[in-house]
Amino acid sequence: MNLISVTINHKTAPIELREALYLSEIEIRKILNQIKETLLKEVCILSTCNRTEIYGVPSNHSITYREVQEFILTQKPVTKIKSDNFLNYYSCGAANHLFRVSSGIDSLVIGDQQILGQVKDAYNIAVEENCVGTFLQKTFQSALKLGKRIKTETDLFEGPTSVSSAAVQLAGKIFSDLKKKSVLVIGAGETGKLTIQNLIQKNVTNLTISNRTFSRAEKLAAKYNAKVLPFDNLKERLNEYDIIISATSSNSILINRDEMSAAMRKRKFEPVCIMDIAIPRDFDPNVKDIENIFYNDIDSLQTMVNLSLEGKKALLPAIQKIIMEELIELFSWYNSLQISPLLKSMREQFESVRSQEFDAFKNKFASNEVENLELLTKRIVKKLLHNPTVYLRKSADQVDTQGELQLKIKILKDMFNLNSKGNESE
């Protein structure tokens, strides 16, 4: 399999280098077209905040990962980058790497859900730029199928991977439909923003933002189509919200137990979920003792994340098994591509010998026997070809890392003098 992969990712390079090598969609389209003309006849580029990877089929045997690395660095010059920052894979290794990436187990946070969509986008861009041939098409489709299998057959994508996603997931364990719930986010910082993004993914629409600096809350609210609650009115209107997420940089407690008790009385003790992800905490932790208040601080949410990650790690053997199954299927397909031309040549040659001999001898038989004679010769040829065909197909179904299949193909070609027929596959 003539596939190569050059990658720089969170395991090989610090964030500064990854950022420097990050390629936008416009850059990807430009590079795809340039690299296709010079180095790789099929190519696909995946670039996310954690990785930039190039998968391709070299135009000729002299092209290696070095040329690909050099090409990328001429297009996107990055100082301080070393060859150690790249990982290079070939053949089975390259396919295995792509499969690991699309399954989510190679991500910075194991079980990252976004990666499958990113692989799909990368593939679609390459298709649009006419950079995908039969080989990359099959490889990427297998990778996408693998991702879907992981999603349906395992729980890898279940469970939170960050504190903000844990907060949203916990709210989903308390309420049936987050869409119908009123959500208040206190604090317009980075954590608040991340949580809002997670909430919007869960179709939350009734969103209110409150921040000490009103203009920042307004800005964030405009971005996410949310309402703004003036910080001074916060305490008296706490009762209006089913989910409260607090992530301010306040140095002291913002809401004490009595204030929260009063809010609960106002809302007739309807359940409230409070996610206090600020350090130091914004809510008095004693609010957890109030009936129907589900209070979580950053520690409990982090516990949830850790448990989820442990669970995901336990799934690794099952996922490796699925990856291996998909690799075997891909290689069987690839090997069958290689044996098809050989089988065709063999059939043609046997048929040519048969028809020549048949034509030469048919006049020596009575006219009523000619038809049976032709049938007989055809049957003999078919039977002679049966065993080699089965043998080759069986060999093609096995993962071939040692080039055994290539050797068998060569022997058969030499033995039957099929080299002149062409149909060489790569």
Next chain:
Amino acid sequence: MKILIENLNIAIPILYFIVFILYFSNFWKPRKSLARLKRIILFLTLLIHFFYLFARTIEFDHVPITNIFEIFTLLAFAITLSYYILELITEVRNTGMFILFIPMVFQIISSLKIVDLLNVQEILRSPFLGVHVFTALAGYAGITFSAIYGGLYLMLYKQIKMHRFGLLYQRLPNLELLESLNYTSALIGFTMLSTAIVIGIIWMPQAFTNPSYFDPKLIATIFIWILYALGITTKIFAKWRGKRIIYLSLAGFVVALFSMTLLNLLFTGFHKFH
């Protein structure tokens, strides 16, 4: 026919056991193939159980309500059927093991002890009585479900409050849904009990020459009916939510259980037929 009934009497508890094991194992280790299989087996069990009850009715010429063990098999059927409908409506499939344990126990006891009575009081052959008993059983099944979902609500409530994100946290549906299941089951149970009471009261003067309105079962049922009517009214008008309403429903169930048991043990009435 009798041989078939005897064979079904052995097969049905085995089927209930298989169903319970399937729901049990799928709770601890969810697999999509098993999730489909368990529902199919549950449906088949119900179908066979229905045929068994039908066959008994034809063979012995009375609805199977003449003795406690016939009531048990009918109760097992009523609970399972109610659960199956609830599962179809809500698509909550993970709570089955907490409920299907009950019909399994009832069916095993019934199968071990059931007697085939051919000569029963004429009154027990009435189809009115069949409807009355079935609605009453379905009513009690409803309030039992309500209590089970209430119990599951409290378990999950505690898990979330104490930040324990283990297996129960992962497998149980969300609190709001459990609360809604608790309420819907109570509402269905209440409606069924109301139907049973109405049919009973209308039919009673026709069936008995000297019926007593102080029959312990009647008193207990009306008492339970009032309790649930109060609970449902509180939920609707006082807008109680969460833990409070769950406690109320559990209290209702405990009172129902004790009043039914105590009144039946201490007093006798026209509800005894053998």
